[in-house]
Amino acid sequence: MNPAALSLPTSFVDFLHSLNSTKFKDLWPAQEHILAKYKDFCLTPDLAVELPTGAGKTLIALLTAEVWRRSGGKVAILSANKTLARQMLAEANSLGIPAVLMEGRGQDIPGTDKRAYQRAAKVAIMNYWVYFNQNPVLDPADLLVMDDAHLAEHCLHSLFSVEITKFSHPELFSTIVTTLRDAFPGYAVLNDALAEESVGTITPPELLSFFDQIQVADRLRTIIDSSAALGSDSDLRFRWQRTRLHLREANIYIGTTTIWVRPYVYPLSSFEHYRETTQRLYVSATIGDPADLARRLGVNPITTIPVDAQFGEKTSGRRLIIMNRLEESDIPPRLGGAIFAALSVHPKSVWLCSSGAVAKRYKEVVSEWLNKCGFVGHPTWVLSPLGDEIDSFKAAPAGHLFVAGRFDGMDFKANECRLVVITTLPRAINIQEEFITAYLRDAGFMRRRLNSRIIQALGRCNRAEDDFGVYILADRRFATHFGRESNREGIPRNMIAELDIAQDTAELDDQKIRDNVTNFLQGNFGAYDASFAQYLSSVPQAQQFNMSLSASKVVKAEVTAWSAMYESQNYGLAADRFEEVWKAYRDENIIELGAFHKWNQAKATYLLSLSGEPGSQAKAYLLAEEAIGRGNKTSWFNRLRASLNRSRSSNQPSDSETSEYGFSLARAFDEFLELNGTRERFEKACQRISAALASDKHDQYCDGLKSLGVLLAYNASRPKGSAATDNRWRGTFGNSKEAITFEAKIEHVEGNAITSSHMGQAHNQLNRALAELAPLGYTVRGTILTHLGEIDPAARSSAGPIRILRQDAVLRLWNHVERLLRDYANGWKLDDVTARIGKTQALLPRCPSAGWLVQALSADELFVSSDVLLRGWPITTG
Numbered sequence: 001m002n003p004a005a006l007s008l009p010t011s012f013v014d015f016l017h018s019l020n021s022t023k024f025k026d027l028w029p030a031q032e033h034i035l036a037k038y039k040d041f042c043l044t045p046d047l048a049v050e051l052p053t054g055a056g057k058t059l060i061a062l063l064t065a066e067v068w069r070r071s072g073g074k075v076a077i078l079s080a081n082k083t084l085a086r087q088m089l090a091e092a093n094s095l096g097i098p099a100v101l102m103e104g105r106g107q108d109i110p111g112t113d114k115r116a117y118q119r120a121a122k123v124a125i126m127n128y129w130v131y132f133n134q135n136p137v138l139d140p141a142d143l144l145v146m147d148d149a150h151l152a153e154h155c156l157h158s159l160f161s162v163e164i165t166k167f168s169h170p171e172l173f174s175t176i177v178t179t180l181r182d183a184f185p186g187y188a189v190l191n192d193a194l195a196e197e198s199v200g201t202i203t204p205p206e207l208l209s210f211f212d213q214i215q216v217a218d219r220l221r222t223i224i225d226s227s228a229a230l231g232s233d234s235d236l237r238f239r240w241q242r243t244r245l246h247l248r249e250a251n252i253y254i255g256t257t258t259i260w261v262r263p264y265v266y267p268l269s270s271f272e273h274y275r276e277t278t279q280r281l282y283v284s285a286t287i288g289d290p291a292d293l294a295r296r297l298g299v300n301p302i303t304t305i306p307v308d309a310q311f312g313e314k315t316s317g318r319r320l321i322i323m324n325r326l327e328e329s330d331i332p333p334r335l336g337g338a339i340f341a342a343l344s345v346h347p348k349s350v351w352l353c354s355s356g357a358v359a360k361r362y363k364e365v366v367s368e369w370l371n372k373c374g375f376v377g378h379p380t381w382v383l384s385p386l387g388d389e390i391d392s393f394k395a396a397p398a399g400h401l402f403v404a405g406r407f408d409g410m411d412f413k414a415n416e417c418r419l420v421v422i423t424t425l426p427r428a429i430n431i432q433e434e435f436i437t438a439y440l441r442d443a444g445f446m447r448r449r450l451n452s453r454i455i456q457a458l459g460r461c462n463r464a465e466d467d468f469g470v471y472i473l474a475d476r477r478f479a480t481h482f483g484r485e486s487n488r489e490g491i492p493r494n495m496i497a498e499l500d501i502a503q504d505t506a507e508l509d510d511q512k513i514r515d516n517v518t519n520f521l522q523g524n525f526g527a528y529d530a531s532f533a534q535y536l537s538s539v540p541q542a543q544q545f546n547m548s549l550s551a552s553k554v555v556k557a558e559v560t561a562w563s564a565m566y567e568s569q570n571y572g573l574a575a576d577r578f579e580e581v582w583k584a585y586r587d588e589n590i591i592e593l594g595a596f597h598k599w600n601q602a603k604a605t606y607l608l609s610l611s612g613e614p615g616s617q618a619k620a621y622l623l624a625e626e627a628i629g630r631g632n633k634t635s636w637f638n639r640l641r642a643s644l645n646r647s648r649s650s651n652q653p654s655d656s657e658t659s660e661y662g663f664s665l666a667r668a669f670d671e672f673l674e675l676n677g678t679r680e681r682f683e684k685a686c687q688r689i690s691a692a693l694a695s696d697k698h699d700q701y702c703d704g705l706k707s708l709g710v711l712l713a714y715n716a717s718r719p720k721g722s723a724a725t726d727n728r729w730r731g732t733f734g735n736s737k738e739a740i741t742f743e744a745k746i747e748h749v750e751g752n753a754i755t756s757s758h759m760g761q762a763h764n765q766l767n768r769a770l771a772e773l774a775p776l777g778y779t780v781r782g783t784i785l786t787h788l789g790e791i792d793p794a795a796r797s798s799a800g801p802i803r804i805l806r807q808d809a810v811l812r813l814w815n816h817v818e819r820l821l822r823d824y825a826n827g828w829k830l831d832d833v834t835a836r837i838g839k840t841q842a843l844l845p846r847c848p849s850a851g852w853l854v855q856a857l858s859a860d861e862l863f864v865s866s867d868v869l870l871r872g873w874p875i876t877t878g
Contacts, residue, residue, distance in 0.1 A: 001073040001142035001278050003043050012036070012063055019066075023094040024059060030311035031056045035063065037305050046280050046294070048149070048304040050287035052492060053459035054316030054467075057283050058091050061145050064281065065123045066097045073142035073278070075123045078131050080151035080409035081387030083394075087411070088125050088147065102126040106137030114138060128155035129386070132273060140276035149282035150452070151409045153266075153296050154385055160566075161250075161262035162224075162239045166193070167357060169229045169236065176223060176259055184212050185777070186642055188664075188732035192256045192715065194776050195730065203715060203732075204438035204667075205255035205431040207636070209643035210248075210603040211624075214610070217247040248607060249566045255431040257357055262432065264600070265562035266298035274299065285459060286408065286452040288490050291555040292445040298559050301552040309541060315494040317467035318528065319458055320520045321502035322513060324476045334510045335472055339421065340373055341514040342470050345521040346418040347375060347398035352407055352457050354424045356382075359404040362423060366400060383410075393417075405429035408456035413463040418521055419470050420460050425477040426453040438667070439636040440592045442833040450481075451490045458495055468525075470517055479506065480677045486831065497536040554584045558597075565604050571611070575604035591630065591833050595637060598627035621648065635663035639734075660734035662847035664713035666840040669824050672711055682825060686818055693811050696787070701746050702726045705785070708814055711821070712853075714740075725765035726785075730773070733850035737778045740853060741765040745786040746807055753790035754804065762802045781857040783864075785810060796862065803857045809866035816870060820846060848872035 009015035012035035013027055027035065030051055041047050051057050065075045079085040085101060092099035100113045100122045109130075117124035118139045128146075131138065132155055146152055157163070166173045174194065181190035192203045221244055224230070230237045243250065243261055253260040268274050282302060287293060290302040322338050343349060351366065353359040359382050367380055379399040381389040387409065393401045394416045401417075403410070407426060427450050428434040436443050461469030481487050482499055491499070505516070520528060561577035564570040578601035585594030602623035609616030624644050631637025638659065676685040689711075692704020702718055705727045709716025714729035727742040743762040745754065766782025773780055787807040791799075824843055829835045852872030859868050 001068075001071070003278055005071055006042055006068065006073070007071045008039050008042060008067060012038075015067070016063065019096045021095045027059070028056050030307075031060055033308060033311055034060055034305055038064065041303065041305055042279070044279065044303050046282070046300045046302045048282040048284070048287045048290055048293070048302050050284060050304055050307065051311065052313075052315045053285045054463050054465070055285075055311065055314070057285070058088065058147075059095075061147060061281065061283050062088075062092055062095055062097055062123075065143060065145055066095075068143040068279075069098075069120050069123055072120050074118055074120055074139060075143045075145070076117070076131055076138070076141035077123060077125045077145040077147060078128050078152070079125070080148045080154070081127055081390065083387060083390045084147065084409060084411070085125050085127050092123060092125065098122040099125055102130050102138075104130075106130075106133065106135065109137065127386070128152050129158070132156070132159060132268075132271065136273050138273075140273045142278045143281065144274070144277045144279070145281045145283060147283050148409045149284045149293060150286065150296070150456075151406070154406070156266040156268060156297065157262075158235065158239060158385065159242060160266045161260060162236070162243045163261075164224075164229075164236070164259040165357070166257040167360075168233065169227075172224065172227045172229045173259060175227075176220060177254070179219060179223065180208070180216065180254065183216055184208075184643075186639065186734055187254065188734075189254050189256060191732045191737050191776055191778070192730075193254065195256075196772055203256055205253050205258075205435050207435055208252040208254060209640050210599075210606060211643045211647035213252050214248050214606070215647075221247055246566055248610075249569065251432070253431045253435055255434065258431050260431050263298075263562050263566040264432070265295055265559055267563040267567040268298040269300055269559050270563045270567045284408070286455050286490075288452045289445055289448045291551040292448060294555045295445070295558060298563065300559070301556050313493045313541075315459065315462065315492050316465055317462035317469070318520075318525060318532075319462060319468070319495070319498045320470045320517065320528065321458070321473060321498050322470065322517070323473045323478055323482075323499075323502040323506045325479065325506050334513060335474055336369070337510050337514050338470070338472060338517050339419070341517040342419040342521060343370075343373075343375060345518060346415060347378065348393075348396070348415075348417045349400045349419040349421060350393075350410070350412070350417055350460060351400065351402045351421045351423055352426070353402060353404050354426065354429055356404040358423065359383075359402040363400075363402045366402075370400070407453040408459075410460055411463050412461050412469075413467060417461050418468070419472070420457060421472040421474055422454075422457050422478075423474050425475045425481060426450060426457070427477075429453075440596055441670075441836070442590050443593045447487065448490060451488070455491060455495065458498075468520065468523075470521060473502070477675055479503070480675055480681070483677055484830075493536065493539045493541070496539045497532060500535045500539070501531060554581055557581050557584075561600065561604070565607070569607075571604045571608035572613075575601050575608065578604055586630075589834075591837065592637075595627045595630035598623060598630055599637075599640070602627055635660070635667060638663060659844050659847070661713070661736075661850040661852070662844040663840070664731070664733055665847055666824070666843050668711055668713040669821055669843070670828075670836065672821070673825055673828055674830055677830065686821075689814060690811075690818075693807075693814050696746055696748050698726075698744060698747050702744055705742060705744065705810070708810070708817070711817060725769070728765075728769065729853075730778070736850035736854075737776070738851060738854045739769050739773045739778045739780045740857065741769050741780070741782045742805075743782075743784050745784060745788060748787075752788065753792050754784060754786060754788050754795050755792055756794045756798060758784055758786075759795040759798050759802060763798075763800070766802065779851075779854050781854055783857060791862070799862055803859075803861075804863045805857075805869070806863065806865070809864065809869050812866040813869055816873065846874055848874070 013032060016024060016027055034049055049057060049060055065077060069075050077088055079088055082103060089099055089101045100116050102109050102113060102124055116122040164173050177190055177193045187206050189203050189206045224240060250261050251264050287304055290304050294302050324335060351362050353362055363380050363382055370378055379396055381393055381401050383389050383401060383403045390410060393399055428437045437446055458471055488496055557577040557580040561574045565574035578597050581597040582594055582601060602620050605616050605623055606620035609620055628637050628640050676682045689704050689707050692700050695701045706716045706718055709729040714731040716729045719725055719728055725741040726744040730739040743765055745758055762782050762784045769780045782802050783805050785805045824839050827835060828839050855872060856864060856869045
């Protein structure tokens with residue numbers, strides 16, 4: 001359609017009146033405000049409309065669509081799932097706009113409906129999968145409306161990525177991980193992925209180095225091609241058919257439970273049904289950073305229609321937010337009481353989780369808890385990608401919906417749902433994001449994504465002015481996140497006031513929390529409204545986020561680079577555009593993210609060399625060196641050197657072989673400080689560990705031992721079961737793989753000496769760990785951890801490889817680590833990558849080499865003293 005043919009109404013108010021709708025009689029001020037400005041943006045190819053939930057974005061989209069249709073344009077409105085598409089159709093019918101709903105496979109859509117859309121007789125409404133399909137059966141639209149625009153990313157996952165999981169494809173997952181581990185044993189995550197207790201481990205996912213990736217691409221293709229999983233999983237088969245020829249160009253992320261093959265940026269901009277549209281209209285309550293939305297969808301730079309603060313800041317209805325205390329576990333009894341109180345009034349809930357595995361685990365645990373609480377027989381659902389379960393949940397009088405990695409695209413009004421439990425801080429909802437948050441911490445767009453998801457989550461049960469809902473922030477990291485004013489960027493004033501209330505009421509006793517929930521859900525709003533008004537008056541006006549021209553250029557270069565490399569294999573163009581991104585980040589002193597794009601430039605250049613381009617291989621090696629150097633030896637970039645040396649057939653030792661443990665320790669310190677962000681919380685956390693490790697109470701001590709293990713960069717756990725070990729620490733640091741079992745005997749009722757029974761328990765735990773982990777290449781050691789100083793002769797003679805650790809030796813180890821942690825924390829800043837890198841570099845000389853603990857426990861002494869335990873640390877003070 002020629003944009004010049006677009007005929008805009010003089011007044012959208014009059015245009016609405018001309019439709020004679022019995023439901024939509026007048027525009028709300030926010031709607032009139034946006035539509036009046038549309039005339040200035042009607043020729044903008046990529047345009048976003050952002051208004052809070054309940055502010056009337058649907059009417060804006062439909063009126064705009066009808067203007068285009070009447071001007072002769074083909075109009076397609078895309079929704080996240082069937083439920084939302086049907087809601088959109090109902091609204092179109094209420095307006096009197098000719099519309100047709102398209103569902104299912106292309107061959108199932110009636111020809112009359114296709115022609116009605118393609119001849120501009122009707123607006124076509126469908127979900128993203130129908131329009132962006134492998135073989136679309138529809139003409140490209142002239143106006144493409146993308147409702148809940150962020151959710152288009154879920155459709156792109158299925159079109160441009162392959163996900164192989166430990167749960168859905170166990171044999172294929174194990175084969176791939178074993179193949180990669182045998183070829184590249186230095187990737188710690190590969191060993192963790194093969195361990196039985198890999199779920200919940202702290203090891204972040206890895207991005208396979210492109211040197212290693214290219215080396216094994218053909219082997220991986222053969223493994224997947226011959227896998228029985230392709231015959232039993234149609235979704236995997238569909239994805240693999242689209243991805244199998246791009247194994248060299250894609251990124252390969254490896255987590256403890258997931259392998260994900262995908263381009264860093266999806267190539268939607270090269271897709272015909274995107275490229276040939278005249279205007280793309282992105283509609284969402286949380287556009288936030290339009291550059292990041294363009295990055296996530298792989299589209300051209302997006303312009304947002306500016307909105308006055310009076311319209312952009314207001315949210316719908318009332319929210320009672322319950323925030324976890326920092327000191328408590330994820331779902332302590334206090335929050336359980338609040339959930340019980342809510343379900344006693346309205347027996348329905350939505351649980352927002354970070355991943356499919358977590359959603360399924362919560363479903364099992366919550367279902368058991370519900371039965372114990374007397375909520376017997378409640379149906380439960382785990383939301384699938386297409387979202388068909390939403391209708392069943394809405395219609396049920398009671399029930400519970402568990403959702404993975406999604407925070408919008410679900411609208412629950414009135415009694416359809418009144419309770420949302422946000423189980424985790426939604427910092428990362430897939431392993432690409434986990435990789436970014438672990439290793440590219442100056443990627444500021446991730447903080448804005450996080451806040452967008454929080455806004456989305458806090459709007460699920462607030463669709464209108466008279467709606468109200470209770471929101472449980474179960475993850476204790478919410479308290480840390482919102483403790484920093486800078487972390488509230490982009491959150492509407494109403495929500496900030498509600499979060500302020502949640503912070504200040506977090507210390508209320510359990511009964512008061514339950515009473516507040518009950519009164520709120522019963523509609524007793526007097527005290528709540530008075531408190532809210534007081535808090536709102538102290539919240540300053542927020543500044544609207546504006547994308548700079550440089551950000552627009554950077555994201556365009558990113559999108560072009562990935563589309564060129566992945567979709568068209570134009571590696572020269574990709575390398576040039578990656579260099580543009582690298583220079584822009586270098587000029588802004590963005591270190592880790594910039595180094596990542598320099599690495600991408602090296603990848604494109606190396607792929608160019610494989611096609612015979614003279615000099616490209618040597619240039620790729622130099623670019624890779626520059627990326628590693630710019631990464632300032634942070635752990636992921638440091639490990640890339642070993643891969644670079646392998647590709648060069650070089651025997652030069654990499655820094656990772658000598659400092660991998662130090663980098664792992666720094667990352668563990670970062671996680672601790674991020675969780676315990678304020679000085680007060682830091683002190684309380686250290687005091688809890690000190691008290692636990694000095695305790696003679698078994699459970700308290702084992703909790704403290706686990707905390708120490710996590711802080712020492714191990715995957716530390718307290719395995720369940722009456723015969724399980726009290727603690728198990730497992731870690732992979734470079735080429736060192738080690739596991740330690742701890743049998744704790746610290747209660748003074750245990751007697752005066754270690755007995756044969758104690759020794760037998762320790763041997764049992766050691767033997768179980770040996771059977772599980774020794775075949776994976778782990779060095780395994782077993783210990784008894786005790787305050788006892790004596791051992792009876794029978795226990796001594798049967799000790800064998802078991803070593804006895806004194807409680808005071810472990811306490812001395814903690815005291816030494818605590819001193820390092822305090823030095824590290826002095827001047828450390830979460831948002832200052834330069835400061836964090838400086839702290840890491842200062843820490844490394846004070847760290848032991850990998851394997852220090854195994855060496856201490858291999859000493860030819862039954863009782864391991866504190867001097868032996870600390871022998872591997874460069875600085876040991878008593």
